[in-house]
Amino acid sequence: MECVQGYDKYAYEPFAVTVDLAVFTLREDVLQVLLVERGQEPYAGRRALPGGFVGPEESAETAARRELAEETGLLDVAGLHLEQVRTYSEPGRDPRMRVVSVAYAALVPDAPQPRGGGDAARADWLPLVSVGRLAFDHDRILADAHERVRAKLEYTGLATAFCPPEFTLGELRQVYETVWGSAVDPANFRRKVLATPGFVEPVSGPPRRTGGRGKPAALFRAGGATTLHPPLLRPEGRP
Amino acid sequence: MECVQGYDKYAYEPFAVTVDLAVFTLREDVLQVLLVERGQEPYAGRRALPGGFVGPEESAETAARRELAEETGLLDVAGLHLEQVRTYSEPGRDPRMRVVSVAYAALVPDAPQPRGGGDAARADWLPLVSVGRLAFDHDRILADAHERVRAKLEYTGLATAFCPPEFTLGELRQVYETVWGSAVDPANFRRKVLATPGFVEPVSGPPRRTGGRGKPAALFRAGGATTLHPPLLRPEGRP
DNA sequence: ACAAAAGTGTTTTAGTTACACCCATGA
DNA sequence: TCATGGGTGTAACTAAAACACTTTTGT
Numbered sequence: 001m002e003c004v005q006g007y008d009k010y011a012y013e014p015f016a017v018t019v020d021l022a023v024f025t026l027r028e029d030v031l032q033v034l035l036v037e038r039g040q041e042p043y044a045g046r047r048a049l050p051g052g053f054v055g056p057e058e059s060a061e062t063a064a065r066r067e068l069a070e071e072t073g074l075l076d077v078a079g080l081h082l083e084q085v086r087t088y089s090e091p092g093r094d095p096r097m098r099v100v101s102v103a104y105a106a107l108v109p110d111a112p113q114p115r116g117g118g119d120a121a122r123a124d125w126l127p128l129v130s131v132g133r134l135a136f137d138h139d140r141i142l143a144d145a146h147e148r149v150r151a152k153l154e155y156t157g158l159a160t161a162f163c164p165p166e167f168t169l170g171e172l173r174q175v176y177e178t179v180w181g182s183a184v185d186p187a188n189f190r191r192k193v194l195a196t197p198g199f200v201e202p203v204s205g206p207p208r209r210t211g212g213r214g215k216p217a218a219l220f221r222a223g224g225a226t227t228l229h230p231p232l233l234r235p236e237g238r239p
Numbered sequence: 240m241e242c243v244q245g246y247d248k249y250a251y252e253p254f255a256v257t258v259d260l261a262v263f264t265l266r267e268d269v270l271q272v273l274l275v276e277r278g279q280e281p282y283a284g285r286r287a288l289p290g291g292f293v294g295p296e297e298s299a300e301t302a303a304r305r306e307l308a309e310e311t312g313l314l315d316v317a318g319l320h321l322e323q324v325r326t327y328s329e330p331g332r333d334p335r336m337r338v339v340s341v342a343y344a345a346l347v348p349d350a351p352q353p354r355g356g357g358d359a360a361r362a363d364w365l366p367l368v369s370v371g372r373l374a375f376d377h378d379r380i381l382a383d384a385h386e387r388v389r390a391k392l393e394y395t396g397l398a399t400a401f402c403p404p405e406f407t408l409g410e411l412r413q414v415y416e417t418v419w420g421s422a423v424d425p426a427n428f429r430r431k432v433l434a435t436p437g438f439v440e441p442v443s444g445p446p447r448r449t450g451g452r453g454k455p456a457a458l459f460r461a462g463g464a465t466t467l468h469p470p471l472l473r474p475e476g477r478p
Numbered sequence: 479a480c481a482a483a484a485g486t487g488t489t490t491t492a493g494t495t496a497c498a499c500c501c502a503t504g505a
Numbered sequence: 506t507c508a509t510g511g512g513t514g515t516a517a518c519t520a521a522a523a524c525a526c527t528t529t530t531g532t
Contacts, residue, residue, distance in 0.1 A: 014253035015293075017328070017339050038481040052255075056337065060328040087326040089256070089299040089343050100256050102326050155319070160267065170510070188495070190512070212508025230493080409483070427522065429485070452531040453483025469520080 014098045019064040020051035022145035023072065025125060026162050031178050032125040034071060043135030049142065050123060060102040068106055071123050081107045081161040085145045092138050102145040105145040107161035144150050150179055155231040157199050160222035166203055168217035169193060180234045192232055198225030245257040255338045257343035258303040261384035262345040264364060265401050270417050271364040273310060281334050282374030288381065289362060290311055298339040310362050320346045320400040324384045332376050344384040348398040389418055396438050399461035405442055407456035408432060419473045420425065433469055437464030
């Protein structure tokens with residue numbers, strides 16, 4: 001807009017700017033996504049990604065974080081990983097008016113039952129595999145967000161965002177296996193993770209914990225590393 | 240916006256939606272970026288990324304491609320690589336009004352002298368290293384776009400977008416060395432590129448060409464591959 | 479003849495895979 | 506005690522880095 005000599009705020013039909021959220025969690029070793037059910041037209045009865053308008057004094061990220069808190073009921077939304085995926089601006093994507101939407105992907109550790117907070121219709125976790133057709137272009141948005149998360153696990157420490165504050169390496173490995181949909185060798189996984197500086201750090205206390213009935217495992221915290229060297233490549237490359 | 244019961248197009252102060260372009264090229268083995276000089280306040284005299292409003296019937300990408308054609312004077316803009324980088328929406332980023340901007344990175348092969356087309360002030364190529372402070376938040380946008388391009392070279396065949404239709408492997412290697420800012424072993428580079436299916440394909444004709452005074456090199460075309468397996472990692476990891 | 483770049487070959491090294499094996503716990 | 510998952514060790518394989526070497530041009 002720098003090249004415009006003079007302009008008028010109201011020269012164009014106004015654009016609405018919204019955020020749409022693809023909120024992922026892991027429940028029972030299944031990747032799930034938070035969806036709302038639309039109450040009215042268009043797409044009444046269809047599921048959609050939660051989202052909302054960006055307020056006059058907000059950035060898109062602030063709006064996304066606010067929506068995330070409203071939809072999930074989580075309290076410590078400040079610490080959650082929120083990542084801008086893409087912006088969708090096709091003229092016809094919302095039949096009612098011109099809407100430009102900034103999409104975000106969020107990763108939350110456990111899965112609190114969502115409250116249909118604020119103005120939202122029912123919000124529910126749904127396994128990603130059983131998501132049918134969504135409203136608007138949300139199929140595309142969800143697919144883009146999913147691919148982004150899958151790729152990010154390879155070269156960032158993002159997987160820890162799915163885990164509670166303290167976790168075992170088995171739990172962390174589960175994250176990769178679930179998101180990638182393929183098995184990972186426990187021994188090699190352990191070595192790679194521990195060999196990557198800043199990925200995880202051991203919890204000092206001698207406490208131990210187990211998910212099932214094996215040997216108790218050591219606990220770790222997320223480290224400060226954002227990018228991994230070398231990356232943790234998934235078995236099949238990028239399909 | 241799916242959760243809003245009823246809404247009014249004019250409920251909020253209107254948002255303006257714009258695109259900003261970081262157009263990169265390689266001139267004399269230096270990475271250069273296309274910048275315009277602002278004529279009036281705010282930031283009069285400062286350089287800025289070219290860009291403009293998204294029209295009522297356009298998508299952001301369409302608007303970006305249109306601006307690209309206007310600013311560079313290139314004719315075959317349809318084939319150029321254009322990539323959405325991020326969307327910037329901080330409330331104060333333009334002092335005049337609320338502007339949400341979708342940033343794109345573009346890679347163009349040779350460097351035609353830009354015409355100050357359309358409503359743009361003078362547009363000029365400037366080496367990336369000698370870019371001073373830009374208007375608005377364009378420093379940040381340019382940095383994000385640069386990092387995106389650097390990273391994309393690793394795992395996509397994007398580098399060929401900087402090259403003419405037919406190029407030698409030495410020229411292609413120059414692209415990597417210039418964008419990454421570090422030397423690449425010619426022998427190993429050649430092997431990696433040729434071992435990656437779909438990255439480049441040999442030009443059938445026996446013609447040869449040389450940039451300087453060495454042995455003439457074989458010519459290649461860009462292959463159809465978008466993602467590289469394995470990735471072509473830069474020496475220093477990801478700084 | 480010499481420098482410079484293309485292209486080929488080879489050695490060395492690092493990383494990954496695919497296992498075998500022991501340990502600690504719940505049922 | 507047996508199944509289960511945690512944790513360690515190790516040999517085989519594979520990709521990459523480093524570098525020597527030949528080829529073909531311009532000067």
